[in-house]
Amino acid sequence: MILHEFVDFEILRVIWWGLLGVLLIGFALTDGFDLGVGTLLPFVARTDIERRVAINTVGPVWEGNQVWFILGGGAIFAAWPPLYAVSFSGFYIAMFLILAALILRPVGFKYRSKREDERWRAAWDWALFVGGFVPALVFGVAVGNVLQGVPFRLTEDLMSIYEGSFFGLLNPYALLAGLVSVSMLVMHGAAWLQLKTEGMVADRARTFGAWAAIATIVTYALAGLWLAGGIDAYSFAGPVATDGPSNPLMNAVVKGGSWMAAYEARPWIVIAPALGFLGAALAFLGFRTDKEGWTMLASKLSILGIIASVGLTMFPFILPSSIDPNSSLTVWDSSSSHLTLFVMLVSAVIFVPLILAYTAWVYKVLWGKVTASDVVDKSDSVY
């Protein structure tokens, strides 16, 4: 097969770097509001009916939303195998926490309302809270660590050895990044709830949403300032073959300087953080003035900007190593082979538009608010 030679290896790598971003953003925009709703559940919904209303706003869509996460994992495996191998084994206990939370969540949605027992339901409500809050926090913490560099090194056989600990992940900067993540996903969950519910639940969602929008702006600004002032960046020590073999050890990397240098080299990327701030500010206004659809859109823009800003700032680095910078994974040396990237691109070009189309159709069918009477009348078929 020589078809893949028509697209340069270098270009394929950049495309897959972009698609990785698309998947992460897709996950945050869809499953993100599920996580936010889970986190908000005990606070915006007090009675059983209210909680069922809140749960049923995400009931029909969480399964599809969660596939963005699964697909993200699969795409990292297929397109960036070293990243998959190093990060999942390195962040071992953190990954386990995310898995545990994400296993708890579907079961909570599905099983909570299958029994009348109050204690049963209260227990699942907390499971849903944990299932929303823990992944939201851990994702942010992981990004915070990636920006600082992660303590791993590769042997000559390219076996990954991780020398940090789980508690090492919980450093101050990473926790701040975790707060950014929780704030923005809570904002997003609140935006979804005020769009899909009415009455008390929607009112409380607006209040929490407005605060979460402010928290997003503040924590994101602090994280940015800290990144500019106190965190070492990584860069290549010499020229790099952008279409060379995927062996991270072949490129020398040095630690030092500021990540903000990216904004001098590529000034246009400032659009990403600007969108992050602007979206959150508009969401805040939307929450205060009851503009339901606009608030949701603003929240989406903010998340898009915040996640994109991390990737664009670090490019071409994906996972720097703090203890052995030469082991750092970058776009130019940790991808799949030329052929695999091409095969995966063809599949993505065929299926991603299809996925977007039928997902949009499902949301359209489910359009409209979930009300208390929906939950009571159709008690047998809803959660």
Add this chain to the structure above:
Amino acid sequence: MELDIVELSRLQFAMTAMYHFLFVPLTLGLSIIVAIMETVYVMTNRPVWRQMTKFWATLFGINFVLGVATGITMEFQFGMNWSYYSHYVGDIFGAPLAIEGLMAFFLEATFVGLMFFGWDKLSKVGHCVVTWLVAIGSNFSALWILIANGWMQNPVGAEFNPMTMRMEMTSFFEVMFNEVAQAKFVHTVSAGYVTASIFVLGVSAWYLLKGRHVELARRSIAVAASFGLAGALSAVVLGDESGYNATHTQKMKLAAIEGMWETHEAPAPFNLFGIPDQADRETKYAIQVPVVMGLIGSRSLTEELPGINQLVDEAEARIRNGLIAYDALMQIRADRGAAAPELTAQFEQHSADLGFAFLLKRYLDDPRLATDDQIAMAAQDTVPGVLPLFWAFRVMVILGFGFIALMLFFFIRANFYGMRFPRWALRAAVVAIPTPWIAAEMGWFVAEFGRQPWTVDGVLPTALSVSQLSVAQVAFTLAGFITFYSVLFVIEIGLMRKYILKGPYMDVAETDDWTRRHTDRLTGGRGLEPAE
């Protein structure tokens, strides 16, 4: 090399994979059964078929959610516990997993919500299409997962790249149309159809024994028996195809399953019964049927099937060959891409056996320094545990033929004896409910345990595939998964039981409406009302 990590990681994988596969076969089959029922409803408009659709869909939903939840673990634990595996073969193995997500899982998961929440929001036909999309999605899902697994059994379309120290894809076409993967796919989904059919049959039989929901139960049996009979026949035929493939691709697995230590002159006999003894290298108390093994394994009377001892000798030769490749590889790597052409030629000539040299990594860091004893030990390691394989396989096959008999009986009674089922047969159907799960787990055990000591047959040993973690870390997550999964299992069984005891949800208004219309038709003289 920490052996404990290897054992713990294997235990964790076995536990999470086998647990995941408690839910998958029911999802595969029940999704189609529900879609068939709904299609009949759309075509006939009879409320009882809508009732059936909704009832079995409820049980499908309870099961589906755990399949999804435990599937998340499967997608991520390769990176967590098997990071060298992920690096070494991710270029090939990752692609089908990602395509599974793109093509199948997205479809299934997006529409499953609408399947439960969309009854009032979609037209009848629209909802039926959604149900079919869920069924198609879940079955396509199995296709890509088995393409990935088939590659681990028969790694085609890939070669080793010394510059990146990993296997890289050379032909996606070969990976996708791997004969092993295709046979396994049909075998596995067929097993899923049998599982779901026996589940539906058993629950319906219980209703009939109790005299409850008779209309629903009898029709459900009719669907389950037809679908299950086709599934059971297909599972056995394609299982045989998998065995035939193994004759060429995984000789050691086949020999171990048969407890066949010595190479027998063709055609070989089949061990019907026996107690394989790994230490004495013989199968004791063997009861043999002449000729049959030769027929199953090679479909000929003249082709010789190698025994375990002969295959160990071959493995030893391949290890020595692999060491030549390994030596060349180390020099090529040291030269960083500027290696002499004769070195590259030496590597390429022997690279097919490189994986065999890695078997020595269990004993020493540099395989090139291995003694003859160590090489002999590594060759012995290529023999998987014969006794468990021998019996797991036989239990699966016996159950498989039992399923055909059970389904055939109910199929005949449903179609030619006016749905009159003897009570003993109904009781047997209830008792049979857990058996397809046993057969399915045995099947996976044979496939995966039989591939040992390899994760990818002949390419990467299991002992080398693991992540560099501490025993405490793996033990912690293993304990976590066991606790977590046990609790979920108890809850799941409890809810299944509750909803089966509760029975179908009666849509009184719709049933009355339907009866009225038919009475009208009857008085109009346009046909007799069926015995509702």
